[in-house]
Amino acid sequence: MNIVHRLRHLMLICVALATFSVAAQSVRVKEIAAVQGVRSNMLTGYGLVVGLDGSGDQTTQMPYTGQSLANFLQQYGLTLPPGANPQLKNVAAVMVTAELPPFAQPGQPIDVTVSSMGNAKSLRGGTLIVTPRRGADGEIYALAQGNLMVGGAGASAGGSKVQINHLSAGRIPGGGQVERAVPTSLHAGDTLDLGLNSNDFQTASRVTDAINKALGAGTASAIDGRVVRLNAPTDPSQRVAFLARVEEVRIESSVPSAKVVINARTGSIVMNQAVTLGPVAVAHGNLSVSVSSTPVISQPAPFSGGETVVREQASIQISQDKGSLIHMGPAAQLSEVVKALNTLGATPQDLIAILQAIKASGALNAELEII
Secondary structure (H helix, E strand, C coil): CCHHHHHHHHHHHHHHHHHHHHHHEEEEEHHHHECCCCCCEEEEEEEEEEEECCCCCCCCCCCCHHHHHHHHHHHCCCCCCCCCCCCCCCCCCEEEEEEEECCCCCCCCEEEEEECCCCCCCCCEEEEEEEEEEECCCCCCEEEEEEEEEEEEEEEEEEEEEEEECCCCEEEEEEEECCCCCCCCCCCEEEEEEEEECCCCHHHHHHHHHHHHHHHHCCCCHHHHHCCECCCCCHHHHHHHHHHHCCCCEEECCCCCCCEEEECCEEEEEEECCCECCCCEEEEEEEEEEEEEEEECCCCCCCCCCCEEEEEEEEEEEEECCCCCEEECCCCHHHHHHHHCCCCCCCCHHHHHHHHHHHCCEEECCEECCC
């Protein structure tokens, strides 16, 4: 009996591992696509942060800060005398940004990011006064106000300065309030379009087949490599339930196109699992130039009336390591490609030039993208 229980336990483990392996190779539609027309909108606004501890804008260099405060005070019946130029230290002009999520309704709170526009030293401890935020059409969609949260600290004295993190930007969680809803095309028409995250005909075909298999033939049709059109119910409640079922449909994940991404500024190289390498021979050598300077003192003869002169004598040496020709065999897996490149012993900066040369020779079966 003990052996039978162990065999059953082993079989259950094998079934669980097989199920996990199958599930790990599949993705849901909601992870690779989104309904077109259902998106967020960017909001921006200009405002003032008050209550700073002497770390605000210098109004002599930032005149618009004083002008903004004067305009704000006029709304409360306060007018500054002509020619008055108050030297403010506790006020800073800021840009207020936020993201209006889809289906946001009036009264809903959203997060706000506040960034300094002038030369304020810090926004820590400040309060943003009510600021309208506008969309790309110029209409006001939300208001913002509240105390800033700045994730940094700093101090300076006697010409020395210590600063941790960034002090000229902060956030106000829930500091924005939606004032106007943005209409969407979710309930317009008899069809809905799913926009895939990447342009891939194979993925579009698999999404179409999986949806038709789960919800019935004719439910989905692929328009191109990016768009899958759905025949959706017209009733709003049924349409929401229909989209909920579509988003949970699982499809077999496809292998992405082979790509090598190179960051020329940092020397970072990232490649995906589809990258393969053909037979190629690479010669790699380093050229180094060394420049040294030695001071030489020129001493005049006795009683000659001359002066001691210090001159620089430069020495330049050029050395080049011997570059051996290395044969790199075909590599069908990513681990083999990495192992083949490591045999060169080159730095990341050198690998960038080597990969470009291998691509030009036709031995690198991948697309090179330099960012």
